[in-house]
Amino acid sequence: MTHTATIQIPKGVRRRRITDTIAKNIFLGSTLVSTAALVIIFSTLTIEAVSFFGHVSLLEFFTSTKWTVLFADKNYGIAPILNATLLTSAIALVVAAPAGLMIALFLSEYASKNVRSIAKPVVETLAGIPTVVYGYFALYFITPQVIKPLWTQVQIHNALAVGLMIGVLIIPIVASISDDAMRSVPNDLRLAAYAVGSRKYQVVLRVVFPAALSGITASIVLAFTRAMGETMIAAIAGGFRSILTFNIGEAMQTMTAFIAQVATGDAPHGTIEYQSLFAVALFLLIVTASLNYVGIKVVRRWAIRY
Amino acid sequence: MGDKVLSSLQRRGAGKRRIYETLLPLLLSFGLFIAIAVLVSLLLTVVTTGAHRLSWNLITQYPSANPAEAGMRSAILGSVFTVGLAAAICIPLSIATALYLEEYARGGKISQILSYNIANLAGVPSIIFGVVGLGFLAYGLGMGRTIITGAFTLAILILPLVTVVCVEAVRAVPPDLKYGAYALGATTLQMIRRIVLPRALPMMLTGGILGIGRALGEAAPILVVSGLLFIREDPTSLFSRFTVMPLQLYNWISRPQQAFIELSSAGIIALLLILFSLNLSAIVLREYLTRRAMEA
Numbered sequence: 234m235t236h237t238a239t240i241q242i243p244k245g246v247r248r249r250r251i252t253d254t255i256a257k258n259i260f261l262g263s264t265l266v267s268t269a270a271l272v273i274i275f276s277t278l279t280i281e282a283v284s285f286f287g288h289v290s291l292l293e294f295f296t297s298t299k300w301t302v303l304f305a306d307k308n309y310g311i312a313p314i315l316n317a318t319l320l321t322s323a324i325a326l327v328v329a330a331p332a333g334l335m336i337a338l339f340l341s342e343y344a345s346k347n348v349r350s351i352a353k354p355v356v357e358t359l360a361g362i363p364t365v366v367y368g369y370f371a372l373y374f375i376t377p378q379v380i381k382p383l384w385t386q387v388q389i390h391n392a393l394a395v396g397l398m399i400g401v402l403i404i405p406i407v408a409s410i411s412d413d414a415m416r417s418v419p420n421d422l423r424l425a426a427y428a429v430g431s432r433k434y435q436v437v438l439r440v441v442f443p444a445a446l447s448g449i450t451a452s453i454v455l456a457f458t459r460a461m462g463e464t465m466i467a468a469i470a471g472g473f474r475s476i477l478t479f480n481i482g483e484a485m486q487t488m489t490a491f492i493a494q495v496a497t498g499d500a501p502h503g504t505i506e507y508q509s510l511f512a513v514a515l516f517l518l519i520v521t522a523s524l525n526y527v528g529i530k531v532v533r534r535w536a537i538r539y
Numbered sequence: 540m541g542d543k544v545l546s547s548l549q550r551r552g553a554g555k556r557r558i559y560e561t562l563l564p565l566l567l568s569f570g571l572f573i574a575i576a577v578l579v580s581l582l583l584t585v586v587t588t589g590a591h592r593l594s595w596n597l598i599t600q601y602p603s604a605n606p607a608e609a610g611m612r613s614a615i616l617g618s619v620f621t622v623g624l625a626a627a628i629c630i631p632l633s634i635a636t637a638l639y640l641e642e643y644a645r646g647g648k649i650s651q652i653l654s655y656n657i658a659n660l661a662g663v664p665s666i667i668f669g670v671v672g673l674g675f676l677a678y679g680l681g682m683g684r685t686i687i688t689g690a691f692t693l694a695i696l697i698l699p700l701v702t703v704v705c706v707e708a709v710r711a712v713p714p715d716l717k718y719g720a721y722a723l724g725a726t727t728l729q730m731i732r733r734i735v736l737p738r739a740l741p742m743m744l745t746g747g748i749l750g751i752g753r754a755l756g757e758a759a760p761i762l763v764v765s766g767l768l769f770i771r772e773d774p775t776s777l778f779s780r781f782t783v784m785p786l787q788l789y790n791w792i793s794r795p796q797q798a799f800i801e802l803s804s805a806g807i808i809a810l811l812l813i814l815f816s817l818n819l820s821a822i823v824l825r826e827y828l829t830r831r832a833m834e835a
Binding site for chain 1 (some may be wrong): 550555556559560562563564566567568569571573574575577578584588616618626631632635636640642643644653656657659660662664665666667668669670671673674675677679695699700701726727728729731743752753755756757758762766768769777785786787788791792793799802803807810811814818
């Protein structure tokens with residue numbers, strides 16, 4: 234006689250399984266928010282940018298050397314504001330790359346535990362100060378007290394002060410990512426170098442630094458794209474003059490400062506000024522995202538796996 | 540003779556190396572010196588310019604053309620509403636995301652793709668969140684350039700930051716305890732409620748406070764979403780027009796009169812004090828909750 238056993242799942246267990254599945258799906262839904270946000274960001278910018286490029290040819294956008302969207306006589310060449318963004322970001326890197334690398338080498342190779350536990354938060358504080366405050370500092374301290382005495386022709390609003398200030402802002406990015414990279418260099422390499430008679434400075438400069446090079450590159454690429462996206466410092470200390478110039482002592486408007494200017498001014502929904510916001514934002518997003526992507530690819534290829 | 544030359548050569552090289560040896564740490568600490576010098580001179584500038592302008596007017600009065608009686612009451616309220624709502628949206632989302640990535644989808648292909656997207660979101664310049672908030676939320680969904688639009692924009696902006704901390708918090712829970720719970724027949728949800736959350740919550744809240752600090756100082760996205768640098772009335776609902784503290788400061792900073800520069804310095808002192816006490820409270824809260832979790 235065969236015995237058919239039906240497995241009776243107790244009620245409580247079944248209920249718990251159902252709540253578990255519901256919870257899992259709620260958590261999944263929350264996780265998808267970030268992905269949805271990326272899709273929305275890209276599609277919103279693209280849709281408005283497409284109507285912008287319905288009025289403005291891509292050829293003009295990339296070849297004209299005038300950007301006068303807010304004037305009666307309109308020109309739509311991205312060059313002046315792109316130039317300002319690249320110039321200020323390059324100046325920022327000139328400050329942040331050496332300073333950040335020095336800090337990283339010092340913290341990972343020389344600093345004692347105590348010094349490290351104080352110095353690291355101090356450096357991180359630089360990234361926590363609101364950027365409006367840096368803008369204020371660039372306009373009312375860096376330009377009049379630091380640049381002016383050395384270079385009297387400098388304008389009140391100028392790209393140099395903006396670049397220097399953004400440089401300070403991104404020091405912690407270079408420092409903390411490079412520091413991580415240097416600390417993950419295996420100690421064996423250092424010991425091996427000591428064993429063949431190296432001094433500490435040789436170990437630091439010829440072993441640790443090259444071994445951490447891929448992480449260092451990543452930190453610099455990330456810092457550069459962060460610099461390109463910085464808005465308030467450029468809007469406060471850089472001025473709103475969109476003219477193609479390479480004189481860093483002059484006022485010049487970055488892409489982000491242009492967006493800020495249009496947003497606070499009178500640019501009703503649907504006008505070409507309004508649409509230009511999205512075209513500039515999309516261009517900025519494409520440039521920063523592809524830089525980050527290339528940076529990460531390069532780093533992956535170089536990376537020494539231990 | 541030959542020996543003599545060789546040894547003197549060696550000594551010369553050794554001397555040079557010894558100099559490098561002492562010079563390099565000094566040279567490297569110069570980076571730290573720059574960081575400290577900027578911080579100190581920034582604080583000194585702000586305090587010497589603005590300390591004498593600190594008064595209750597700053598938080599009780601509305602902005603005004605007369606710098607002697609101008610305050611940032613409406614901006615402070617705007618910041619509290621916007622950032623508070625942003626935190627209320629972002630923190631539960633971040634915790635749920637962290638739990639999903641670590642406890643349900645751990646190590647899988649989906650988890651990898653989703654984490655990659657979060658990292659990408661973190662790399663988007665902050666002003667772009669503002670532009671999309673304006674185009675998608677304010678006009679696309681018709682929410683207007685209001686507090687709720689600002690709050691959603693900030694919530695998405697700080698989402699990656701808070702999520703990363705929450706993921707770390709979940710990872711820090713000892714796996715032995717989780718396996719123990721599973722071995723007793725717990726479902727994942729039960730395990731999360733009894734094992735993960737009590738231990739991970741302190742660090743998650745710290746992440747939340749970090750996010751709030753970031754959102755409070757953020758000016759660019761709100762500048763685009765709101766478009767207002769000052770407003771003379773309190774926000775009354777989620778659909779009020781608004782401004783936030785950093786934007787009020789931006790407005791004062793951009794005015795050439797000395798009195799407004801001093802006023803902006805006083806406002807900056809207030810903002811920095813708020814951010815400082817937030818960070819301090821994050822540290823204290825974490826210590827307190829961690830100790831309590833240990834005792835329990």
